[in-house]
Amino acid sequence: MAGFLVKRILQAVFVVLVVTLLVAWAIRLSGDPAIMLTQGAGSFTEQDLQNIRKALGLDQPFTVQYLQFITGVVTGDFGKSFFGGTSVGSLIAHALPLTLLLALTSLALAVAMSIPLGIHAAVNRGKAADTGIRILSLVGLSFPNFWLAIMMVLTFSITLGWLPPSGAEEPANIVMPALTMGVILTATNVRLVRTSMLETLSAQYIMVARSKGLKERVVLYKHALRNCAIPLITYIGLQFGGLIGGIVVIERVFNWPGMGSLAFDAVAARDYPVLQGVITVLALLIVAANLLVDIVYGLVDPRIRTE
């Protein structure tokens, strides 16, 4: 297990290096920031542009810029925003907890809904409950997330007036964005839980557990679920990337001031340091989530732990 973890951590470090390199390189590809920044803002001479580049450190060769960036990442200094000179680090420090809160709440909601539903569908395979759950899941899968978000706002904020439509001032604000993401994740996870449960339930140790006289609830939630957990955890780890991508859109709709909103504004304003910082942190987050998955595997499955 220890060797396995060391290997995984080294892999993660390598992934982070590749990701940051790609981010830095891709952003430069989109053009000269000095020209883009000054577009439509009156006339600038070549000398002015040169000064802007110098001020922003853009006159250095790419390798130097990348090295500065990566040193910054290690020390937690992501540079300053092109606008107003706020440190990117403090912008992220403000936005990241909100995004994490939203992501984890959505994920928790999805797990809490998809596991009982999936198990119920598997146990009643081919019966009305199973068909119902599968149809609902298909409906959930067919919604684009922003559409669902808008429908929720229309229903719960505008028509019924139960929930605030946007912002992050009070606890009630999180309900709708988390529910939107949660419902969509549930729709996919339910199917996975069902399939994986069906397979586990046909295993002989389940029959053995039943032959011991255990209650069906214990058989399902203790003996079967722990064995289903492995494909489920893998999938949730992979899903995390998609979840973060989805949150960028949802944060916009609900005006949730997290990483998504920050990235969105940075793109609109061509604020490269902010964009670069946000993407790097999100990439780190996804790498960390997958590393966590590897650790959890070992906890759940003794076959990996004792290798």
Add this chain to the structure above:
Amino acid sequence: MSAAPADALLSVRSLTVEFPTDNGPFTAVENLSFDVEPGKTLAIVGESGSGKSVTSLAVLRLTDYANGRIRSGSILFKPRSGGVIDLAKASGDTLRAVRGNEIAMIFQEPMTSLNPVFTIGDQISEAIVLHQGVGVREARREAKALLDKVRLPDAGRLLDRFPHQLSGGMRQRVMIAMALSCRPKLLIADEPTTALDVTIQAQILNTVRELQREMGTAVIFITHDMGVVTEMADDVVVMYRGRKVEAGPVRQIFSAPRHPYTRALLAAVPRLGSMTGEPLPKRFPLVVMEGEATRSTGEERVQDTADYSRPLLAVDKLTTRFDIARTALGRVTHRVHAVEQVSFDIFPGETLALVGESGSGKSTVGRAIQQLLTPTGGEIRFEGRALAAMSAAERRRLKRDIQYIFQDPFASLDPRQKVGFSIAEPILTHGLMTDRKAIERRVHELLDQVGLRPEHARRYPHEFSGGQRQRICIARALSCDPKLIIADESVSALDVSIQAQIVNLLMELQERRRLSYLFITHDMAVVEKVSHRVAVMYLGQIVELGPRRAVFEDPRHSYTKKLLAAVPIPDPDRRIDTRLITGEIPSPIRAAGDEPALHRHVEVAPGHWVAVETAGSRTP
């Protein structure tokens, strides 16, 4: 239908179990009645599809979880508390109080019947805590005592181990400990030893018998193995197609079977010792069921097909090792010594049996010959030509001359291709024929040779039974006119009646085409029927090799003796001598640098070679 005897612990009366299918309900068990007396063993025997496993599940109403329905009948059980309960109509709570407590069950596959994510200790104490209302600590102490009782060494440490760290035999012992944890009055064992090696099987059967005596437990023993029946049973119920065809005391069933099916079943069982005095393998006529009646087929024929002038295949000092563990720097720390310096010849028209238990390396030898893996050392010569010296084209050609038939006929045919395609595929791959009509004719001819009909070529594998599929696999192996067929446990998974037919087919084909067989198996009784010579493998090396009669009638190596002694004989008057059989099968995994000692062989009789046993090399 008779009334239940007053002293019966369990009385099943007119039980009918059905399962819903798309074509209406399927009746798996019909109008079945039997009794189990306290402390006695009832064996339920039958082949696949006979309904014996469904019966075992139905007693505890575990069929409910497979959508099964008890349409009629009763399952009367006398619990400890007195009175009689009808399990067929009992509520969920009543059933749960009986399951694992008054009636416990052991299942067939020890590899999959323990939950991989919980420790052995947790799994055994679970039922104790549930049914006896004791604390976890007390239950754990109890679990340790049980592990001692089923003769598992080092019980204290075993409690914290996980199933994957145990061998199959050990897992089945854990399963027995679990089943006996609440001292049940009735134990249902569904093929508990079928997946185990014979020496381990003998030990497990012995453990079950001893504990049964000690605890006074009654046992329902479900099996297809007539040898196991005579080892274990007091009474026997024979099932065929969901119905009981015969029942009675074990001696009566074996000495005077009344129903034609019982007679056919007993006739098909390979009996160790049936070939005593015969120098050559022999084909026997078979009794087969046709509907409800029997018919005799085939003829008695001595298999005098071997030509010992020049070997077809020579294996010389074959060694195959697999690296399995390395340090972080890539240095090998552990290896599987699958095959070590194995040498033997196969002659034209001869059947050489390669016998051994799990981990003996017998399948690895077969795979090396068929070029499915590259050996670490040694030489394989076919018709005098060394494999290593052959060109790529010659090696391809050799793949035509040597064909492989696998154990599992279900997994070795592509489910999405018609069987005609599967049979024709080797012909196309090797470019033996190109004319479509000619290939089709050839496929029809092959199907005819293995006892199937030409129109079967247009069907898919799932439309055939296990035995028919194995015939298809044989037809495929024959399609490019091979000289040697490697049959790797090819008849082990089949019902005995089907097994006897396939064995006869293989022998008939040998006579007709002068085929050589390398017959890889763990089943000594089948080996005795089919082989001209036998090689016994243990831990990657041959310990005894010689003419079949010599090895069976005069076994010299202690392992050969042990292997022969462990085979259950379908004769109620002969039971296994368990004194010979102890110990686990050791692992062929060794640390790098720790080379196994090589056996030295001596010729004790013409062609009969035995490994010299010294104090260091002695096998248990």
